[in-house]
Amino acid sequence: MSILFLKLLLAHFIGDFVLQPKSWVQKRREHIGYLLIHVATHTMLLVLLFIPELPDQWQVILFISCAHLLIDSGKIYFEKRFPKRAFLLFIADQTLHILSLVAVILYQYGLSIDWGTLFSPKNLLYVLAFVLTAFVSPIMLRVFFSKWTSEVDVASKPTKSLVDAGMLIGIMERLLIVFFIQVGFLSGIGFLLGAKSIFRFGDLTNAKDTKFTEYILVGTLASFVAGIAIGYGLRIGLQYLV
Structure with a gap:
């Protein structure tokens, strides 16, 4: 479970902060192509990290890619409506991304809490x-x-x-x-x-x-x-x- 989550986190942070130039962030608000390239980058990172388990984890990759596209599309929409709430939207965006990764872990391993x-x-x-x-x-x-x-x-x-x-x-x-x-x-x-x-x-x-x-x-x-x-x-x- 921990290895899976670490791989998901690694792909997320590399895709969002290392392999996403500032110009993409600005241009994707007007051109959806940059958003699709960004999501495709995430997908390729996940594929590379899960090559040994690709036959078993392709559904995870598909889910996270679709979730990433949906979350980032929502962020772009709200950025246009609330341009002065950039930090709040950034926190909400990253929180939703992390929650989507947590959802994958919960789906695969279930929820076990020691209250x-x-x-x-x-x-x-x-x-x-x-x-x-x-x-x-x-x-x-x-x-x-x-x-x-x-x-x-x-x-x-x-x-x-x-x-x-x-x-x-x-x-x-x-x-x-x-x-x-x-x-x-x-x-x-x-x-x-x-x-x-x-x-x-x-x-x-x-x-x-x-x-x-x-x-x-x-x-x-x-x-x-x-x-x-x-x-x-x-x-x-x-x-x-x-």
Whole structure:
């Protein structure tokens, strides 16, 4: 089962990212021929990888090729309708491709799930830590800073920042902090704080606003405190509850 899935993944990633020039991606929106060439490339990769088992796996190759054509056609359609949702469509496209490969595995080998292992205390703790880090902490921090938002008037600051970039940076830094704590790389937290301080130095210097500077510093420290609390909470939970 694992060899089959690895072959399918290898063919998918080579076909989608190695053997698909950027020009094909752009031109296939207007000319279906480029899409057909792309799908044919995937088919040939699958044939090459499954040469020894070709008589037994030709149905798999046919199914994946047709599924790939259908999924990519849908992506092209939605790209034209929602040109500003490129990243979301990319994630949806890749997810559907992977699910089509998983469907092949499930069809050939069936579905066998050890629910006890899946919902073990260890796994539940990891999921809980991720939810707290990625979803709960941003809301808590936003509520925490709501009393200063009008006073600092962040919205009026002349910035050219990306949409939701600050929130994503905060989530990623907290995820890194939690990870560093789990692997015992505590110096990484200091490095992360130092790196963020260096990148923020220019913004704080140009702002020339004491309140805004304090707002940024408190926000950074609060984010780190949240990440450290979640990280050590997870570590203690794994030690004493599992």
